[in-house]
Amino acid sequence: MAIIEAAGLRKVFRSVERRPGIGGALAALFSRTYVEKVAVDDVSFALQPGELVGYIGPNGAGKSTTIKMLTGILVPTSGTLRVAGIVPHENRMANAANIGVVFGQRSQLYWDLPLRESFELLRSIYDVPRARYLENMQHFAEILDLERFLATPVRQLSLGERMRGDFAAAMLHDPKIVYLDEPTIGLDVVAKESIREFISMVNRERGTTVILTTHDLADVERLSRRIVLIDEGTVIYDGSLERLREEYGTHRVLVVTLAETYADVTVPGAEVQSRELNLVRLRFNRRELTAEALIRRVTERYEITDVSIIEPDIESIVRRIYLEGYHEGAVGAPS
């Protein structure tokens, strides 16, 4: 049975239209015209318990709006939503007990209090049994290396420390589901890796269902097997990362270092993507041509000293989908 079910989810915001200038601002005091903005148009998906899904899309695609509806603090304009059997906005408190949230841009820790006291407060809010609390604290402190700054007020923590604190805070009550909204934003490589390690552990060892929204596709590549792509409020792809790579990652790039400078470089079946003196990048479709065949064609025509192949990365695939839209089967059906 699915733990999260969203069907035809839609959210329309109504806001006051702003007219330019002081005159416009004054006019707005007396008469207002409203503009409607469709933040989420039609989103449907289902998640099984223990799944880890990357929820990705460009800025303004409706990711955060979806997350807010899932947490129950935003009422959908239409559509249905069930999280662990609960309609979130109808039963905010019961839903809140089931979920954990981490926002990269916003902390849920108590600003003035030492980190440890924030945890104590959360223990009380979620009614976590003392023994379980201590067990979790010890575990998290170890993995996230919290011990050093447990006594520091949250406002004095660095971003990396604060994020680690936020992760521990979100997991303290063993939620069934966690929503992670851009949890690695602004972090350095080491901190990112430790956060990813933690997410992976929580999902693997505790069976927590995870929805992860991010702009850092490395997060997705590292953590999730399934991704849901959203653009302009609509789901445009829902499936495995591999399938996306299969369908969209059709083009590879062969990087060739020529032994001498040729006036003109052309190779049938490949397109010259760029050329800097002796370094040539050849883009080719792997469904039409094997790398071996292409290298043979190159060596038949030119003297070369070195070759390497660049595989398509998820980032370029996603960028392409945002630009062109997603089509089932993409460029040429897979053979």
Place this chain on the structure above:
Amino acid sequence: MTAAGPAGARRPAFRIEPYVQFAQKAMAREATYRFDVFTNVASVLVRVYLLRMVWVALYARNAAPSELPLHAIITYSAVALLMGLVMDIDQTRLLHDKLHDGSIATDFMKPIIVPLYLFADGGGEVLFHAALIVPSLLLALFIVHIDVPGPFVLAVFFLSCVLGYFVGFFVNFIVNMIAFWTLEIHAARLIVTWITDLFGGEIIPLVIFPPLLQTIAFALPFAAMFSTPLLIYVGVVKPDRYLEVIGLQVLWLAVLAAVAAVMWRAGARRVVVQGG
């Protein structure tokens, strides 16, 4: 909790513990601003001294109103300033701040009753400052003489203070809730502060206002904050009127609580519909 049955749609049982903790943490937070504590006490003492000078000068040139002789009005002012240590706190400022920076959303994502959380946090802050009344009172006694009424009057005064505190809480809560719609509430807060200063009886006892102004002042809820307990303390309101004035406080408390509840519902609805 994870143990919440297969459907799990049950609302978690109410527990007071988290709110007690919120209050305790708020007290601890206030205690970290130590400098503030000293300046607060010092400011009360300075104002007690200044007000005494003002009243002495005014009474020397004018006929004293029969119900408030000089020693009574000085007592009134000193007790009012001590009450102000608690009553003047903008205790639900937290709501305004949270609406302003949008962090109210994370509170709604927790299994807590948000207004009760705000009340607990404000209550913790207030309790901490209430503890300052004792040293302030002792120091104030060096500057002025303060009359002390009998135990019965004192008991009614304390009851009236508590009611006044709740009236003040709701007035403050309502002002900060305006931020649900406007985000910025500086002007509204200033206006309410002025009106409270004038019509609450904190600075000038309402009984020395001209008759028309008195009628207006006593018809407003602000009188329930300072004036009612203070007039009980100095004996202007006699025991035969206790039921009437306390009843009026309770009435205002009920009205303001109802207004606050309606506003909260509408405001919270705005957050969940418009996303804060």
